[in-house]
Amino acid sequence: MTENALSSEVDERRVRFTVDESIYELDVIMGAAYLFLDRCYVFLDRVGDRKVQVVLRARQAATEEELLALIGQFSSELLNQALRKQVGESNGRLREFIMAKALFAADGPSTIDRLLAELDAEEMASDDLDIPVPWEKPASE
Amino acid sequence: MMLTDLAVDPRSFDKDKVGYFRYGMVDGRVLMTNDVGEHLFLSPEDFRRFLAGQIGPEDALYEPLRRRYFFKHDFDLDALAVKIRRKKAFLQHGPHLHAVVTTLRCNHACRYCHASRTDMDRVDTDMSLDTARKVVDFAFRSPTPVLGFEFQGGEPTANFPVIQFVCDYALEKNRYENKELLLSLVTNLTLMDDEKMNYLLDKGVMVCTSLDGPADLHDYNRGWTGKTSSYASVTGWMDKFNAEWVRRGFDPDLFHVDALMTTTRASLTRGKEIVDEYVGRGIRSVHIRPLNPFGFAVNTWKQIGYSMDEFLEFYRTTLDHVIALNRQGVFVQERLASLFLTKMLTPDDPNYSDCRSPCGSGSAQLAYNFDGSIYTDDEGRMAAHMGNDFFKLGHVDSSSFDEVLRHPTVKALAVASIQDALPACHSCVYKPTCGVQPLHNYMFDGDIFGQRPLSRKCQEFYGVQKYLYHLLANDADGSVERIFRRWTISRSRPGTTPYAPANEVSS
Numbered sequence: 001m002t003e004n005a006l007s008s009e010v011d012e013r014r015v016r017f018t019v020d021e022s023i024y025e026l027d028v029i030m031g032a033a034y035l036f037l038d039r040c041y042v043f044l045d046r047v048g049d050r051k052v053q054v055v056l057r058a059r060q061a062a063t064e065e066e067l068l069a070l071i072g073q074f075s076s077e078l079l080n081q082a083l084r085k086q087v088g089e090s091n092g093r094l095r096e097f098i099m100a101k102a103l104f105a106a107d108g109p110s111t112i113d114r115l116l117a118e119l120d121a122e123e124m125a126s127d128d129l130d131i132p133v134p135w136e137k138p139a140s141e
Numbered sequence: 142m143m144l145t146d147l148a149v150d151p152r153s154f155d156k157d158k159v160g161y162f163r164y165g166m167v168d169g170r171v172l173m174t175n176d177v178g179e180h181l182f183l184s185p186e187d188f189r190r191f192l193a194g195q196i197g198p199e200d201a202l203y204e205p206l207r208r209r210y211f212f213k214h215d216f217d218l219d220a221l222a223v224k225i226r227r228k229k230a231f232l233q234h235g236p237h238l239h240a241v242v243t244t245l246r247c248n249h250a251c252r253y254c255h256a257s258r259t260d261m262d263r264v265d266t267d268m269s270l271d272t273a274r275k276v277v278d279f280a281f282r283s284p285t286p287v288l289g290f291e292f293q294g295g296e297p298t299a300n301f302p303v304i305q306f307v308c309d310y311a312l313e314k315n316r317y318e319n320k321e322l323l324l325s326l327v328t329n330l331t332l333m334d335d336e337k338m339n340y341l342l343d344k345g346v347m348v349c350t351s352l353d354g355p356a357d358l359h360d361y362n363r364g365w366t367g368k369t370s371s372y373a374s375v376t377g378w379m380d381k382f383n384a385e386w387v388r389r390g391f392d393p394d395l396f397h398v399d400a401l402m403t404t405t406r407a408s409l410t411r412g413k414e415i416v417d418e419y420v421g422r423g424i425r426s427v428h429i430r431p432l433n434p435f436g437f438a439v440n441t442w443k444q445i446g447y448s449m450d451e452f453l454e455f456y457r458t459t460l461d462h463v464i465a466l467n468r469q470g471v472f473v474q475e476r477l478a479s480l481f482l483t484k485m486l487t488p489d490d491p492n493y494s495d496c497r498s499p500c501g502s503g504s505a506q507l508a509y510n511f512d513g514s515i516y517t518d519d520e521g522r523m524a525a526h527m528g529n530d531f532f533k534l535g536h537v538d539s540s541s542f543d544e545v546l547r548h549p550t551v552k553a554l555a556v557a558s559i560q561d562a563l564p565a566c567h568s569c570v571y572k573p574t575c576g577v578q579p580l581h582n583y584m585f586d587g588d589i590f591g592q593r594p595l596s597r598k599c600q601e602f603y604g605v606q607k608y609l610y611h612l613l614a615n616d617a618d619g620s621v622e623r624i625f626r627r628w629t630i631s632r633s634r635p636g637t638t639p640y641a642p643a644n645e646v647s648s
Contacts, residue, residue, distance in 0.1 A: 037592050037593075082151040103226065
């Protein structure tokens with residue numbers, strides 16, 4: 001966030017500042033902006049190469065001090081959103097694997113597996129060819 | 142509301158040691174949660190050491206962090222998968238809660254009524270016996286091992302023959318189906334008589350009514366066409382039912398009339414009296430429920446509505462009173478807290494349809510209107526009566542169970558309530574113990590996704606969970622956690638299971 005942006009463009013209900021995308025990625029900026037929806041109308045615009053302008057317009061009347069506080073809160077939230085993004089990315093594949101293991105691992109054999117096993121058992125009960133007998137053992141006559 | 146007032150340096154994050162977690166601030170401490178619902182409080186300084194991978198096996202914090210799966214270089218992957226599977230066990234079953242609207246007729250005109258209702262002479266809004274039979278046949282197609290029928294209205298007892306038919310037919314059918322069958326009735330009790338009561342008791346139908354507090358408050362909220370007080374009628378029948386359960390030899394702790402309250406503006410200063418009214422009647426569970434601005438409440442909102450901040454203040458002071466009673470040896474729980482605490486403090490999920498990810502609309506519950514139309518849930522049915530059939534899934538005359546379950550609307554609602562894919566939810570510290578109900582979003586915003594920071598339901602759930610964690614964070618002697626853990630223990634009624642809370646839908 002640029003220094004001059006912090007001190008500029010504060011009017012009756014609105015504060016305007018610029019975020020540098022080389023420091024904070026766009027989804028981090030949007031993630032932070034989303035959390036302000038309960039108190040502000042949020043407008044994002046690209047005002048230059050890798051420069052995102054954020055305008056927060058308070059939903060209710062706000063003092064200049066309160067408007068300036070929004071910039072501080074937004075800056076702090078950018079850091080937290082950046083951290084959350086890192087935590088998510090560094091654990092993403094592991095989480096997907098664990099979720100797949102948790103949700104798609106069967107407790108026991110599936111219905112089809114059970115049916116096949118029953119059919120096998122029935123067929124093997126009269127197995128003239130001694131199919132379940134290991135090949136290295138002599139088959140019965 | 143959801144901002145994190147914590148200075149962190151994302152560059153000092155040790156991606157090789159730190160597992161997945163979410164975090165937020167509670168009373169100046171960092172609350173960490175993860176996918177299995179574990180939580181831990183750290184000081185900001187310890188949190189930064191954890192992030193930087195500076196907490197090693199010699200550190201006192203190492204074992205609490207490791208045991209709760211916050212490290213990724215030292216954990217049991219299989220055990221973690223099993224824990225997640227247990228938390229999401231509700232995904233393994235089909236719809237278990239089937240709300241049957243026996244009629245739209247009602248003798249009450251409550252200020253906040255969510256349910257669509259008609260006057261008592263509108264018998265054309267009664268369910269027919271033929272439709273009732275098809276409803277039972279349809280519901281039994283669900284693969285769920287636990288099947289619940291919940292009679293709703295209007296005032297469902299205005300069409301008592303359909304209640305009798307559904308109970309008799311379901312019980313008979315279940316002799317061959319062998320499911321765990323739950324029968325419950327949501328009623329204002331004012332049309333009750335001895336014959337109906339004895340039938341319900343004979344069939345094991347559990348009764349849930351509305352009791353908004355002391356007489357003047359209850360009667361203010363729940364106007365009716367009778368000449369006497371609604372409160373007098375309701376409480377008289379509650380006492381009679383409860384006495385009859387005891388006379389028949391049943392444990393009154395398990396077999397009694399349950400009650401629900403709805404908070405109006407008139408309730409906001411009377412939380413203590415409401416709880417005392419419940420306790421005085423031997424009711425061990427109070428569900429402090431906010432008013433939803435739909436149904437009749439849309440028109441009366443200016444008179445009886447309030448902000449979510451006002452509700453949360455009411456909730457907190459009322460919950461404090463409930464906890465104080467427990468400290469005095471009076472066992473009473475707050476129901477919403479107990480639902481969240483089950484998620485926070487136990488390996489299980491209570492399978493509360495309105496607070497799941499994904500939600501249970503159409504996949505855990507279905508609602509059958511009097512005419513046999515099938516809806517995702519009772520809110521979906523209400524939306525239809527407000528002119529939008531968007532949540533209608535089919536009809537018992539013509540739809541197969543597969544068609545209903547695989548309906549695009551059911552899929553859309555599931556997608557709209559998977560928190561891992563919702564902005565703000567996916568990184569919210571309360572995500573593992575929370576849930577989304579897209580129908581609420583739709584009722585408020587006309588959009589099943591909605592925007593989290595603007596959602597009243599999000600504000601409610603966020604505020605309640607924040608307060609519960611606040612109480613746990615400041616529980617120096619462990620006394621609050623001991624009380625909270627008791628609230629997570631559900632005793633089953635013989636022949637039933639605590640599989641899911643029924644009777645949660647407003648009547």
